Amino acid sequence: AKADGRNCSRVFEPSLGREIEARLGMSNKLRRALADNELYLVYQPQYSLVTHELTGLEALVRWRDGQGRLFMPGDFIPIAEQHGLIGRLGEYVLDMALAQLAAWRTQGVPLVAVSVNVAAQQFASGDFVGFVLDALRRHAIGPEWLELEITESSLVQNTIRTVSQLQTLRLHGIRIAIDDFGTGYSSLSYLDTYEIDRLKIDRSFVSELETRSSRAGIVRGVILLAKGLGYGVVAEGVETPGQLAILRESGCGYAQGYLLSKPVMPERAAELLRSPERP
Ligand code: C2E
Ligand code: CA
Ligand code: CA
Numbered sequence: 001a002k003a004d005g006r007n008c009s010r011v012f013e014p015s016l017g018r019e020i021e022a023r024l025g026m027s028n029k030l031r032r033a034l035a036d037n038e039l040y041l042v043y044q045p046q047y048s049l050v051t052h053e054l055t056g057l058e059a060l061v062r063w064r065d066g067q068g069r070l071f072m073p074g075d076f077i078p079i080a081e082q083h084g085l086i087g088r089l090g091e092y093v094l095d096m097a098l099a100q101l102a103a104w105r106t107q108g109v110p111l112v113a114v115s116v117n118v119a120a121q122q123f124a125s126g127d128f129v130g131f132v133l134d135a136l137r138r139h140a141i142g143p144e145w146l147e148l149e150i151t152e153s154s155l156v157q158n159t160i161r162t163v164s165q166l167q168t169l170r171l172h173g174i175r176i177a178i179d180d181f182g183t184g185y186s187s188l189s190y191l192d193t194y195e196i197d198r199l200k201i202d203r204s205f206v207s208e209l210e211t212r213s214s215r216a217g218i219v220r221g222v223i224l225l226a227k228g229l230g231y232g233v234v235a236e237g238v239e240t241p242g243q244l245a246i247l248r249e250s251g252c253g254y255a256q257g258y259l260l261s262k263p264v265m266p267e268r269a270a271e272l273l274r275s276p277e278r279p
């Protein structure tokens with residue numbers, strides 16, 4: 001049900017009641033899914049536009065429930081955020097990603113850094129920094145193999161707590177990337193407020209590179225700006241050879257997208273790591 005915003009008594013309408021019930025059902029299911037290990041990670045390769053090598057993997061969470069139904073992050077991350085489950089989900093994801101790196105290392109698979117998405121709320125409660133450092137220690141993985149992706153909009157919420165945690169993580173050698181750059185209504189002024197490592201240009205800019213020349217101008221500007229600040233640039237959602245060519249000409253360092261590879265299961269990721277042929 002969509003709220004029409006005019007009638008306060010809507011809250012008592014049965015359709016909305018059912019929606020709340022459905023959400024509660026979903027959050028209880030998700031709680032159980034976390035306990036029953038129904039969540040898993042797929043990995044999307046990132047390639048250097050300079051050397052053409054596979055240089056990183058972004059971990060993306062999936063949920064297959066007991067009946068074999070597949071849920072995408074958009075189906076359950078917002079519910080996890082609203083029902084106080086995002087902290088546990090985030091820790092679970094981080095742990096799985098590091099366990100995967102450790103397993104690959106044991107198998108002799110050449111490693112690259114793994115990028116893990118972090119929700120704003122994960123900084124708000126508990127000891128996020130402590131958890132990350134402890135997880136690295138438990139899996140005996142060096143900090144240089146981990147990049148944390150924080151969305152631009154969660155940085156704009158900019159609590160001192162978030163910023164100081166990011167800086168602490170970075171001092172420990174963990175890389176920090178700003179995700180979905182260009183979508184967060186931010187002012188440019190915050191860009192040199194924290195030390196970060198990479199900017200990820202949002203797919204919405206990449207997808208219009210060939211059709212809106214003003215977009216190509218913006219993207220070129222963002223790349224120059226990032227380089228001036230010493231940040232790497234990753235373009236996400238690259239789907240066409242034309243987009244890739246514009247990005248390369250503009251000096252973008254890294255690209256990720258369906259053109260290069262969809263997110264893949266760990267077994268396939270290991271194959272790609274073993275033979276990092278350029279796509
Ligand atoms: P994101 O961080 O911007 O991740 C990129 C999303 O774009 C992924 O969708 C990916 O599959 C998709 N994508 C990649 N290349 C292309 C392309 O060329 N074309 C198109 N159309 N799409 C592409 P996914 O896996 O559904 O994830 C959606 C969002 O869910 C992510 O956006 C991220 O914000 C969030 N998310 C995913 N995993 C996690 C997680 O473990 N924790 C948290 N907090 N959020 C997560
Ligand atoms: Ca991301
Ligand atoms: Ca992104």
Ligand code: CA
Binds near residue numbers: 180236
């Ligand atoms: Ca995005």
